Amino acid sequence: MKTMVIVSHPDLSKSRANHALLEALPKHTDIHVRDLYKEYPDWQIDADREKQLLLAYDRIVLQFPFYWYSSPPLLKKWFDDVLTFGWAYGPGGEHLKGKEFIVATTAGGTDKAYQAGGDNWFTISELLKPVQRTITRCNGIFLPPFVLYDANRAEPDQLKQEGIRYAEHIQTPSPVLIH
Numbered sequence: 001m002k003t004m005v006i007v008s009h010p011d012l013s014k015s016r017a018n019h020a021l022l023e024a025l026p027k028h029t030d031i032h033v034r035d036l037y038k039e040y041p042d043w044q045i046d047a048d049r050e051k052q053l054l055l056a057y058d059r060i061v062l063q064f065p066f067y068w069y070s071s072p073p074l075l076k077k078w079f080d081d082v083l084t085f086g087w088a089y090g091p092g093g094e095h096l097k098g099k100e101f102i103v104a105t106t107a108g109g110t111d112k113a114y115q116a117g118g119d120n121w122f123t124i125s126e127l128l129k130p131v132q133r134t135i136t137r138c139n140g141i142f143l144p145p146f147v148l149y150d151a152n153r154a155e156p157d158q159l160k161q162e163g164i165r166y167a168e169h170i171q172t173p174s175p176v177l178i179h
């Protein structure tokens, strides 16, 4: 399965958690990792190129640090610019039909904080609903997300373990992820 990992981190050079996740990915041609902020420092996303890339992959992983209960803004702009009417949805908009999408996010909050009645009131799954619906509106398959909690307090060993869990998660076939 050909997988494209689109990383949306404003400054990966200062990242601990997202950097650790990327370090754990196997270096082979079936996993293509891209750094959106590095590719588009001026935020002028090349939508035609992005569409061609989407067509070339079976699974797309959207990896980002959780910022204000959402993604960093360049990923939102990527959705706006690339998932267009007549291409991703609407009449003739069938190009993403059957493609698999996985959100992979790192959160400063703990798993306890992301529970009903916890500090953040809502689970990450609830907070990711706009992304989930964007994908399903485009006829894509939204698979269970990968979440790394307590990202800023995690020790290097824990980050390494999370990296192993991440690499497994994004390479797991969909019937096993959904079970």
Ligand SMILES: Cc1cc2nc3c(=O)[nH]c(=O)nc-3n(C[C@H](O)[C@H](O)[C@H](O)COP(=O)(O)O)c2cc1C
Binding pocket: 009, 014, 015, 016, 017, 018, 019, 065, 066, 067, 068, 069, 070, 106, 107, 108, 109, 110, 151, 152
């Ligand atoms: C602007 C900003 C907003 C953030 N908002 C949240 C948030 O809403 N929820 C949360 O759990 N953590 C939040 N954090 C913490 C980040 O998720 C955390 O620093 C990041 O996942 C660590 O990953 P990194 O080491 O790859 O940068 C925020 C951090 C920043 C800088």
